[in-house]
Amino acid sequence: MQNWLYIVLVILGIYILLSVLLFYLQDYFLFKPEKLSKDFQFHYDNQEIEEYNIETRDGATINGLRFKSQKPKGVVFYLKGNSKSIKGWGKFAVDFTRHGYDVIMVDYRGFGKSTGRRTQKAIKRDMQVVYDKIKEQVAEKYIILYGRSMGSGFAAKLASMNNPRMLILDAPYYSLSKVAKKFIPFMPLSLLIKFPMPTYKWLRYVNCPIHIIHGTDDRLIPYKTSVKLSKIKPESTTLYTVIGGGHKDLNTFESYHKMLGEIITSRPTKVNLEGSSINVKHSSKHANAKA
Template sequence: MPYWLHTLIIVLIIYIAISIALYYLQDYMLFKPEKLPADFQFNYENQDFEEHNLETRDGAVINGILFKPKGKPKGIVLYLKGNSKSIKGWGKFAVDFTRHNYNVLMVDYRGFGKSTGRRSQKAIKRDLQVVYNKIKERTTEDRIILYGRSLGSGFAAKLASMNNPKMLILDAPYYSLTKVAARYAPFMPFSILMKYPLPTYKWLKYVQCPIHIIHGTNDKLIPYKTSIKLSKVNPKLTKLHSVIGGGHKNLNTFESYHKMIHNILHQKSFDIDLSTTSIHVKHSSKPTKTKV
């Protein structure tokens, strides 16, 4: 056997072995869950909350916490968190919405916290739709805000595309998880390997409510340019909010982020009489000649 052919076979074997490993190990690489015992008692200082459990049709239990504001609720924020820990730690971010008199519901995905069940993209999407349906039993959709953080941004976009919430807020979203994975190993066939492709860009096309994208300009994990690209998918309904200098995990430490949340939640839509603006005025590309 020629040396080059022998080398090629070895390379192919290694390539296939790595592909198989990536396929079966991606759950461990993508999800960093914190598991909690069923009798764990949540404790949040100065926050009014109640715990809920929802059983799915396949016997899984989805655990969540409803945080309540001090004043009369204006609506509810379904907060879909990132890929790590559990709502035990994520709960501290509920204050960013309860302070504006919104209820906040946070749920743990399968295998996170107290939630059980075998995890898959299809199962998580189905679970979240069931949660959304439960919310609709208590209030109208024009009072529901979907907030997706990092991993949760894809699931939030999917929910928004299938329903009619008041608005969709995406925090550090990705174009698709397939694209994110390809940044680290561009030579691997992730379009085939990914069990969680989560194509946010595809789902955004079908969203009919206002879309707000918040992203830090110094995000190293999911680059800021990702949100610029996403903002062009459904431009008429999308507004991009830039946190100058913000990274992937520290947006809450920027005053500008909290001002953005305030403006998004309290904004009032209004019409502009474009006939009185310069919208149709174009700069001339050719220099005009001055007559003497």
């Protein structure tokens, strides 16, 4: 009996130790920031950029870039993934500037030149501050929110609290808690995770058109995640499928660029269903036999 009790206590002790380590080290596993010196100079071939810094109310600095286009049709606020800095992510701005849109990219706290203690609440507040700055120069009907992977949750939250022209989610997650549970199903994540990021909850309050792009071969965030998300507000959501696309390579697919171009250059139109088969139902076998 004493041996069994000893074994139980050892297992319990290990479980508690793992829980404590997960709580304090999760920031290391979730975020892979690249630090940049304050005097680092951004440069992109054939791109006109403007660098800026925003001071937050708690004393942090959010560093960002504006990629400029000639006679812009609007602004894309691009919320990037959980790795590197806008130094590398900036190369994706061309996918929007070539369509006549300015692009705003910022580094989250602790990334690039941005400073400050990183928490889910603080980052959400920072993104709203940036969005408000954009609104000072551009009407919301000309603002497109684009969230990539980690940034998809923050983009969904922003869209739920504001009225942008549209929300585009690239390889989004249902919630980060769900993603983490896939790798460590035995841990009490609801109590431990500091960045639950419940995208599915925030999407319920989004009133603009929602466009979701996902690759069928995404091994980090499965394609079925976007299928599930698309059912939250099906009347205003369109799901775009990149056949064979993974988590980090959608930009290498011609179909992705075709989809993106169609999304950002089109205007939502109401479908005229008069005379369509929308209300026509197939007869049952029994009914057919009887007829």
